[in-house]
Amino acid sequence: METPRIPVPFRSIQHVYFDDLDALNILHNVRFLLFIERARGELLNAMGFHWQDDVEQNPDKFHVIAEHRIRYIAPVRGEGDVAVELWVTRLGQTSAVVTARVVSVDGSTLFAESDTRLVRLDRTTFKPTSWSERFRTIVAPLVRSEKELSAK
Secondary structure: OOOOOOOOOEEEEEEEOHHHEOOOOEEOHHHHHHHHHHHHHHHHHHOOOOOOOOOOOOHHHOEEEEEEEEEEOOOOEOOEEEEEEEEEEEEOOOEEEEEEEEEEOOOOOEEEEEEEEEEEEOOOOOOEOOOOHHHHHHHHHHEOOHHHHHOO
């Protein structure tokens, strides 16, 4: 099995449309989580974990979001593009934490930062179960701490 080369952090450009904005012409707070979710889907696809794959091919797609934490730092004003930067900060036996930063495309402005904890479930019992070896092999090289990323 060849491990895909994924940049750390993984970067996804998301477009802010008029209907993403609130009455103050600012990106609505829940849209940040939507953009982060879309970027996480792109990351999983880049790693070779496709949602449309049968669960036998991709058993790790059977996971849930156990926790979201988000901190809003600066408003996104009006339509345009933002970048979502993602990396894995923790890979446990049954869970993983994906950290995200929503930044301006040029990286000069930090708009929000978040942590999302994913938990893999057994598809029969719906209880936490271990990530597959394939998942662990592909994700392990992507694990970085905030400190490691800041040092680069």
